[in-house]
Amino acid sequence: MADTLREQAPPLLAPFYYRDNFQRLCDTVESRYQDLLSAAERDVLRRWRGLPLPAQCLYVRLVSRVGPWFRDDKLAYPELGDIGAALAALDAAGLLLRTADPGWPELERLFTLAEWRRAFAAELNTAPGQGKAELLAAAAALDWSPARYADCLLASTGGALVAPAELEVVELLQLLFFGNRRQGLTDFVLSDLGIANYYPYALDREQRLFSCREAVAEYQGWSQLADDYWILREAEDSEGLRALADLLLVSPLQYDTSAQRYWKLCNRLARELERQGELPLAGELYARSELHPARERLARVLEAAGDWAAARDQCQLILAGPWCEEEYEAAARILPRVCRRLGESVPARRRDTFTTLQLQLPRSDEAVELAVAHYLAPHWQAVHYVENSLMNSLFGLAFWEQIFAPVPGAFHHAFQSAPADMYQQGFRTRREEMLARRLAQLRNGPLLPELLAACRRYRGYDCRWVDWRLLDETLLWQLLCCIPAPQLLAVWERMLFDPGENRRGFPDLIALGEREGDYCLIEVKGPGDQLQDSQRRWLRFFADQGIPAQVARVVWCDD
DNA sequence: ACCAAACACGCAGCA
DNA sequence: TAGTAATATG
DNA sequence: TGCTGCGTGTTTCATATTACT
Ligand SMILES: [Mn+2]
Ligand SMILES: [Mn+2]
Numbered sequence: 001m002a003d004t005l006r007e008q009a010p011p012l013l014a015p016f017y018y019r020d021n022f023q024r025l026c027d028t029v030e031s032r033y034q035d036l037l038s039a040a041e042r043d044v045l046r047r048w049r050g051l052p053l054p055a056q057c058l059y060v061r062l063v064s065r066v067g068p069w070f071r072d073d074k075l076a077y078p079e080l081g082d083i084g085a086a087l088a089a090l091d092a093a094g095l096l097l098r099t100a101d102p103g104w105p106e107l108e109r110l111f112t113l114a115e116w117r118r119a120f121a122a123e124l125n126t127a128p129g130q131g132k133a134e135l136l137a138a139a140a141a142l143d144w145s146p147a148r149y150a151d152c153l154l155a156s157t158g159g160a161l162v163a164p165a166e167l168e169v170v171e172l173l174q175l176l177f178f179g180n181r182r183q184g185l186t187d188f189v190l191s192d193l194g195i196a197n198y199y200p201y202a203l204d205r206e207q208r209l210f211s212c213r214e215a216v217a218e219y220q221g222w223s224q225l226a227d228d229y230w231i232l233r234e235a236e237d238s239e240g241l242r243a244l245a246d247l248l249l250v251s252p253l254q255y256d257t258s259a260q261r262y263w264k265l266c267n268r269l270a271r272e273l274e275r276q277g278e279l280p281l282a283g284e285l286y287a288r289s290e291l292h293p294a295r296e297r298l299a300r301v302l303e304a305a306g307d308w309a310a311a312r313d314q315c316q317l318i319l320a321g322p323w324c325e326e327e328y329e330a331a332a333r334i335l336p337r338v339c340r341r342l343g344e345s346v347p348a349r350r351r352d353t354f355t356t357l358q359l360q361l362p363r364s365d366e367a368v369e370l371a372v373a374h375y376l377a378p379h380w381q382a383v384h385y386v387e388n389s390l391m392n393s394l395f396g397l398a399f400w401e402q403i404f405a406p407v408p409g410a411f412h413h414a415f416q417s418a419p420a421d422m423y424q425q426g427f428r429t430r431r432e433e434m435l436a437r438r439l440a441q442l443r444n445g446p447l448l449p450e451l452l453a454a455c456r457r458y459r460g461y462d463c464r465w466v467d468w469r470l471l472d473e474t475l476l477w478q479l480l481c482c483i484p485a486p487q488l489l490a491v492w493e494r495m496l497f498d499p500g501e502n503r504r505g506f507p508d509l510i511a512l513g514e515r516e517g518d519y520c521l522i523e524v525k526g527p528g529d530q531l532q533d534s535q536r537r538w539l540r541f542f543a544d545q546g547i548p549a550q551v552a553r554v555v556w557c558d559d
Numbered sequence: 560a561c562c563a564a565a566c567a568c569g570c571a572g573c574a
Numbered sequence: 575t576a577g578t579a580a581t582a583t584g
Numbered sequence: 585t586g587c588t589g590c591g592t593g594t595t596t597c598a599t600a601t602t603a604c605t
Binding site: 114131132190196275300333530 | 586587588589597598602603604605
């Protein structure tokens, strides 16, 4: 009864919203990158704009769906009226492809098991219990010409095969709009629905991500090779992987825009080659990469190859100018090993000693972190299982304005939850002054009102750092009551030093008391779990700063 | 920050 | 027929 | 014991429909 009386909520999205989204994307790219588009590509846009509304809509539907081929008889869009007419309009504008032979894999996908059965009832003995894979194998064994299969199926089901033309142009437009390959038209929808809620930062319309068409082509080239890499790895084609490495080694890197992609691919491929024992080739790839962990892996490759002297030199190169703390520590671990091999003496590395709490707890179903939290609960006001999310969220609140500051090149489009350079060294250097001012401001005033204000002002907006499910004003009040401001500031400064590296490794639990200084960060270690390097680094830092932290080592008492 | 990832846990093999 | 994976959708 | 590599689980918008086993 209540259900029938409840008013229908108005639809969140306008009719044909997807056409409008596509048009927004096209307009933006065309005005921003007109000189990077060829005459043929601009003509595709012109032709799409000239279509009647239902045909425009259908084109957007088709390029958004898994294809490339579709059966026209299965296109069901009642709101578009006569689908045949829309297809004819697309055809006339050169935006539709038709085929009598889409290739075997597409046929497998386009027709259901029942349709295959019916179409091949005469040619094959099709038992009802037979699965699709078996039936397809039996059909393939007929060894017909490729087109004959399609003829047979279509003769049985009716309909024809169609595909949207100029898919590559659509992909190009999306790449130019977003600057990456993972975002697309769905991001418009999620934003309109409020599922994603992006902060209204100032967009940078001056700085273009791609300076020229060659830069775009280079980016697309590395993307293609990355795709090839996954296919080759999936197929366990070691010959192909070696060929890919050779190709990568003779391809020069010319544009900064795609450097990260190139280096990432070098690192990934090299790591796979390492596993296959191709050490020299892996080493060459690592030498091409300027992205961690390339230099560390090269040191390990040299060590594994028995080239102790080169491995030692590589470690010393890293130690003299590390890219990050992780790299420095790796080099500091490898160096003594190779020096021993060379008969050289090295000073022993000091071992970490962290305050440790030994616990015997009854085995239970819940996670060991929660078991410890429950064990500790009676002794504290509150114990929260937060890992990285708490300190990261506080960091986001404290530096929200700096994170979303309109720095050149930071925000290319309206669907970002962090600036483009968030995890690069340049993040800090490009915002040196405003970060210094913000730190001074936070040092001079009480923190709680600042954080409460930020929490209220920005609540709900997407930020890579902030988990709004965790934060509420009570928690902030409790936290700021217990954690002395200088200690929070020290943590934030370390996070600012390397936001990419220092966003992880925070302890599992935070236990809160009632007075300033009355709190503890606790890393839980179950049987068999070791402290990770990132966790060690934070624990060392906490010890240096006098921030209360402990490692809780749990053993199960079975009886 | 590319659900082709990032993160943390948990184990095995090796000195 | 229930459980699953993939797909399309807003 | 420390170091290393490798495999695992968790987490991604939420919901309806379709196809398959
Ligand atoms: Mn943890
Ligand atoms: Mn832990």
